Amino acid sequence: MGSYFARHVQVFLATLGDMVRTPISTINTVVIIAITLLLPSLLYVVIKSSQGLSDGWQGRPQMSVFLQKQVSASEAKQIFQEIQLHPSIELAEFITPQQAIEEFRLLSGSVSLDEELAFLGTNPLPPSIVLMPNKAAAKAESLNELKEQLEKFEGIDTIRLDLDWTERFNAILNVLTRIGLLLSGLLAMALVLIVGNTIKLLIHNRRDEIEITKLVGGTNTFVRRPFLYYGTLFGLFGALVSLVFLLIAANLVEQPLSKLASVYQRQSLLHEIQAMEVLCIIAAGAMLGWLSARWSVAQHLWKIKPS
Amino acid sequence: MIKLSQINKRYPNGHEALKDVSFDVAQGEMVFLAGHSGAGKSTLFKLITRIEKPTSGQLFVDQQNVSRMRDSKVALLRREVGVIFQDHKLLMDRTVFDNVALPLIVIGMPHDEIKKRVRAALNKVGLDGKGGQKPVTLSGGEQQRVGIARAVINRPNILLADEPTGNLDETLSDEIIDIFADFNRVGVTVLIATHDLRQVERLGKRTLHLEHGELIGDYRHASSGSQTSMKNTDEARTDG
Incomplete structure (x- = not known):
């Protein structure tokens, strides 16, 4: 050997x-x-x-829930807490109009949007909630069902499903x-x-x-x-x-x-x-x-x- | 030790190298294979070492049927038969030591043992202190001695030498043939192909004479030079 x-x-x-x-x-x-x-x-x-x-x-689609503009901050928080408790939701992130404008600034590459905001007089972006459904709800059918359920919530303007892109x-x-x-x-x-x-x-x-x-x-x-x-x-x-x-x-x-x-x-x-x-x-x-x-x-x- | 029975060898080009050749070489015998170029001497060696297969007939080496030997066994056969070639077949880019050590490396001998054996073999053939040289720096006679050292390093039972003195002068030829005689004296069966009849007569050993592929004589020269017996005489096989 x-x-x-x-x-x-x-x-x-x-x-x-x-x-x-x-x-x-x-x-x-x-x-x-x-x-x-x-x-x-x-x-x-x-x-x-x-x-x-x-x-x-997470290889899963995101759902963007845009609240109505007239919804107050406390109402928005309440809607967010209710949505968070939904069994099909794994993650939820609340985005204030201010956070949204900051993100827009970052994505658009604009250093300052002050002029545009001054022209508009107010922040045009609504508060929103970005949702990530859990694995069980990630299929197209379940997502549509979830979307329908969320649309019934008061104070919600539109819901966008980013399914096609993913x-x-x-x-x-x-x-x-x-x-x-x-x-x-x-x-x-x-x-x-x-x-x-x-x-x-x-x-x-x-x-x-x-x-x-x-x-x-x-x-x-x-x-x-x-x-x-x-x-x-x-x-x-x-x-x-x-x-x-x-x-x-x-x-x-x-x-x-x-x-x-x-x-x-x-x-x-x-x-x-x-x-x-x-x-x-x-x-x-x-x-x-x-x-x-x-x-x-x-x-x-x-x-x-x-x- | 070596037994040929009605051996025929025809090459693919139709050339009949050996025709119905039969003879025995006993253990410890020293035999010359004489004949001109093309007589079939080299073919005979190729058959014994299974470089070629006979077209028909039986060939036994050390009781093994070489004609029917499986390819996987051929390497083992070649370890029992030391072969010396006229063109030496040395590796010119390796040292003398590497060339002589090759058969021992092949069988996986430990390096220390290889060193001892190579030193002893080089000493035996008169090449002391030349182990580190490349063969190209040696004379023809010395290269032939390297070939002999390589052939005997594995202590084979049989030594085959194909025209070992072909390119050497008389003195060197005598020295080379005497080395073979020394090995024969310690029991090694030696078969030397040569057309140098002077060597055959000098040693007075049994001689097999091939001509155009046929064995035309099996006789023995007395060392004085007189031819004593003719084809297929049993008395001629008492040598060794």
Whole structure:
């Protein structure tokens, strides 16, 4: 067992040494693999970030309840408390006309609305309540039922259901996810071909060594072992470099995204890669590299026979 | 140790390399395989090491039927048979040590043991202190000695040498053949393909003579140089 392990360590170190001794070709291959892995990783981050945005709304539609303008502050508070107690409501936020105008100011990008307000003579925005129904009430039918129930409350002017927008957004995300999966599959195939071709060239370059090893009693398992290490290491290093590229890309878009996030009252829109996701990318790279090498070795190694 | 029974070998291009060849080589015997280029000597070695399969006939090496051997067993067979080639078949980008150590690395021997064995093998073939050199820095004779060290490092039961003195002068040739004779003296079965009749006569060992793929003689030279027996004589097989 110790000897078996020692043999693997020996081949691993020898393969690593060979890679270091041919830095240009190693770097070329690793960077190509990194770019191939980067594309699906980037798409994953985009999808996750978008899902995060959607999750901000809990993936559920919001309901905006606009109160009548003549409703007093105390009446508005009372309506808010009654609505809050409704069993279908998970979250409710009361927005005063002053808060509404501040939010409008933020969204419109206007520094000051004083002139416009002075022209109107009064704040035209009514008090409102933003509701988030619970999961059970999040379906279209239940939402319409809830809307009808709320409309019966006194002091309510209009109720707006933001159902269409969230549904559309989620549908776009679903399409994006499918495209991501398809792209990942295609790029995984590309990676297999890239690593496979590199291994093919390595096999070709080491033809004499393979022949002689077979002549002195090397088994196929022994002969293919370094090539499997090559594939795995290429995939592993490619994954590590792709993570570096991903960090660089994240840094580049962080600032503009932060500005966008502030519009949505969020700190950040960018999905922060978790340790488990880092491990998954590394494992995927190594696994794909190993599979590619295995495929290439199966294709080409048996053709080399001692002569 | 080696037994061929009605072996025929026809290559895909139609060339008949061996025709109905039968002979036995006993354990511990040293046999010369003589004949001109194209006589079938190399093909015979390829069959014994299962680089090629016979078209028909039976071939046994150490009681294993090589003609019917599964591919997965071939590596084990090759560990029992040390082969020396005329073109040495050395890895020129590796050191002498790496080349000689290869058969031991293949079987997973611990590194310390490999070092000891390689040192001993290099000492045996007269290449002490040359383990760190690349084969390209060695002379033809020295490269051949590296090949011999690699072939014997695994202590095989059988040594096959294909024209081991082909490119060497007389003195070097004698030295190389004497190394094989030394191994034979400790019980290793040695089969040497050569067209150098001087060596055959010098050692007076059993000789199998191939011509155009056929075994035309199985005889023994007395070390004085006189031919003593002819084809398929049992007396000729008492050597070793």
